[in-house]
Amino acid sequence: MMLNYDAPLYRPPSEAKSLIFQVTLGCSFNECSFCDMYRSKEYSERSWDEVKGEIDMMSKMLPDTTKIFLADGDALNLDTEYMIKIVKYIYEKFPNLERVSCYAMPMNLLKKTPEELDSMKKAGLDMLYLGIETGSDILLKKVTKGATAKTIIKSCKKAKDAGFTLSCMVILGIGGSKYSSENARETAKVISEVKPDYVGALTLYLENGIKDEFLTKFNEEFIRISDSEAIDELEELVSGIDVNDKVVFRANHGSNAYNVAGTFPEDKQAMLDKITWMKEHPEVVRPQGLRGF
Numbered sequence: 234m235m236l237n238y239d240a241p242l243y244r245p246p247s248e249a250k251s252l253i254f255q256v257t258l259g260c261s262f263n264e265c266s267f268c269d270m271y272r273s274k275e276y277s278e279r280s281w282d283e284v285k286g287e288i289d290m291m292s293k294m295l296p297d298t299t300k301i302f303l304a305d306g307d308a309l310n311l312d313t314e315y316m317i318k319i320v321k322y323i324y325e326k327f328p329n330l331e332r333v334s335c336y337a338m339p340m341n342l343l344k345k346t347p348e349e350l351d352s353m354k355k356a357g358l359d360m361l362y363l364g365i366e367t368g369s370d371i372l373l374k375k376v377t378k379g380a381t382a383k384t385i386i387k388s389c390k391k392a393k394d395a396g397f398t399l400s401c402m403v404i405l406g407i408g409g410s411k412y413s414s415e416n417a418r419e420t421a422k423v424i425s426e427v428k429p430d431y432v433g434a435l436t437l438y439l440e441n442g443i444k445d446e447f448l449t450k451f452n453e454e455f456i457r458i459s460d461s462e463a464i465d466e467l468e469e470l471v472s473g474i475d476v477n478d479k480v481v482f483r484a485n486h487g488s489n490a491y492n493v494a495g496t497f498p499e500d501k502q503a504m505l506d507k508i509t510w511m512k513e514h515p516e517v518v519r520p521q522g523l524r525g526f
Contacts, residue, residue, distance in 0.1 A: 236287055243270050244302050245362050245400065246433075246486070248334065251300040252291060256284055256319055260306040262338060266376045266450040267366070267407065269443035271306055278311060284319055292326035299331045308335035309342065309361070313349040317356040324357050334360035339380040342388035350395035360398040363389060368423030369415050372408045375451050382423055389427040400431035405466050405489070406458040407437045409451075413458055417466045421473025428478045434470065435486035436463060436524075460490040460518050467493060468508045471501065490518050 239258050244251065259274035291298070301323055308316070320333055335358065342350070342363075367373060368382045380388075392399050403424070408416040424432055437457075439447050448455055458466065467484055474480070476497050482504070485492040491511050495504040511517055 236291065239274070239305075241270065241273070242304060243306065244304060245334075245336075247400070247431075248300065248302040251302040251334075252295060252298045253302045253304050254284065254287055254291075254319075254323075255279060255304045256316075257305050257307045257310060260338075261310050262307075262340065262379055264377050264379060265364075265366075266443065266447040267404065267437060267439065269440045272442065274305070276307065278315075281315070281318070285322065288319075288323055288326050296327065297329050298327045299329050301327070301330065301333050303333065303335040306336050307338065307341070309337045309345075313345065313353060316353055316358065320353065320356045320358050330357075332359045333357050334362065337361040337363045337388075337392065339363065339385050339388035342391050343384060345391075347391065347395065350391060350397070354396045358397070360400065361392050362400045362402070363392070363429075364402045365389075365420065365423055365427075366402070366404050367407050367416050368403075368419035368421070369408065369412065370419075372412055372416060372419075376407060376447070377450055382419065386423055386426050389429065393427070393429075398431075399427075399429045400433065401427070401429040402433050402435065403470070405434055405436045405463055405470070405484075410456040410458055410462060411453075413462055413466045414469060417469035418473055421470050421475075424480070425473070425475045428476050428480055430479075431481045432483070433486060434467065434482075434484040434489070436488040436490065438488050438524075461512075461515070463490045464508060464512055467491065468505065468512075471504050471508065474501070488524055490524075492519070 244253055257278050259271040259276040261276045263271055324330055365385055370381050403420050474497055480497040483494045485494050493504050493507055
């Protein structure tokens with residue numbers, strides 16, 4: 234017997250080897266125009282009996298599990314005491330556990346008090362994945378993110394202050410050609426302010442089911458960035474990130490035309506040098522047919 238997941242099921246790339254428990258289904262917001270991950274689901278929270286039963290079952294089948302991810306996209310929306318109950322029980326049942334993580338939306342972090350976040354961290358919830366997407370208020374409104382740059386910064390700082398490891402995602406090309414520089418410049422400002430532990434950059438890809446909604450909400454002509462514009466945007470983003478604290482940066486997602494990786498601040502110039510080299514050698518671009526989303 235294995236877990237009967239309610240599909241579709243998503244997790245961050247770095248959780249590829251993690252055991253996943255769906256403690257919520259779907260997303261309570263579910264209005265971001267660039268995301269169709271949970272459009273087929275109505276948000277709900279799973280009962281303790283369901284969650285406990287799956288934890289008990291998998292602790293017998295995979296007792297040496299070291300990493301667990303709590304899905305779906307909105308686990309942090311759970312009542313704090315319920316989340317603590319789940320996390321504590323997971324640690325009781327998996328003696329070799331090293332990390333428990335989940336997605337976090339800015340609005341959910343802002344709803345929690347510092348004391349609630351501290352309690353969840355002490356219970357063993359270690360890592361949060363948050364989509365910054367863009368630091369541009371213009372674009373955040375156009376893609377109906379439900380947040381502003383200010384609230385994203387505030388929520389991320391709350392998570393960092395509580396001691397969570399914070400991994401953030403940003404999206405190249407989310408503003409199209411017209412707002413390419415705006416996206417890079419303003420996103421770099423947010424990253425510099427927040428100083429996440431990890432930043433992953435991917436490139437906008439609109440699934441057929443969401444494309445019309447995205448274009449309608451964008452409310453003006455949207456021209457997808459070209460590969461040359463994508464590397465220009467990446468260069469401006471990397472150039473604009475100014476941090477003294479360690480920030481691991483990865484722009485090597487399968488959706489990207491060009492791959493760059495390094496750690497700020499020490500690798501910043503090396504990343505810029507690589508970008509310059511790639512501009513001079515466009516033949517190293519990842520072919521469209523090999524880009525995964």
